[in-house]
Amino acid sequence: MTDKKDDVYGDHISNKFNDELMELKTEFLRMGGLVESQVDQAIQALINGDGPLGEEVRAGDKRVDRMEMDIDEEATLIIARRQPTARDLRLVIAVIKMVADLERVGDEAKKIAKFAIKLADEGQAPRGYLEVRHIGDHVLSMLRDALDAFARLDSNQALRIMKEDKRVDEEYQAATRTLLTFMMEDTRNISRCMSVMWVLRALERVGDHACNIAENVIFMVKGEDVRHTPVEEAEKVVGR
Structure with missing residues (x-):
């Protein structure tokens, strides 16, 4: 459920300022959609032995880098022009961190694509693809939910994602x-399994980044930094 009492971004007297904040949020979500697609396609390239798709993912990384720089510049200009305070400053700072x-x-998608190309060239599929699909589905769900939590300023959903991170680590x-x-049973598989x-x-790192988002x-909505704190402490912050 969205934190309605905190969903107050975009209520400024200046319509231009409202538009700038909305554009910042929109561009962040657009970049999020792109990287989510990159991870998904990299996984598919690996599992299906699709080298050309892996090459597409690697080439797409330049677009991701360009979007990061553009959003950083946009956020910096908002700070310089508007000198935002309180909740608006939290939004801009959070976007800079999340981007x-x-x-x-x-x-990470580019790394997966690199190995997808390598394994496709080698031909024989090694063990571990079942685990790749399972963990891949899990972290993609976390990333998707993190972007949704941002879009709806939903700190409760954000907390659920933090709790999922431990499960991904265990998997x-x-x-x-x-x-x-x-690998110990058959040393011929060492290279491919590695x-x-x-x-x-x-x-696993994608899951970590989803957790960071x-x-x-939670920082945007509640105004408290829950990084490097136990989930139980974050739960108290969200419940306030």
């Missing part, structure tokens, strides 16, 4: 143990 997380998600550790066991392990690591949503 860096989105750019890093794009980097990643379990998948890693499975692949290590398989590539899959790097993909799993990249997906969720933490910044």
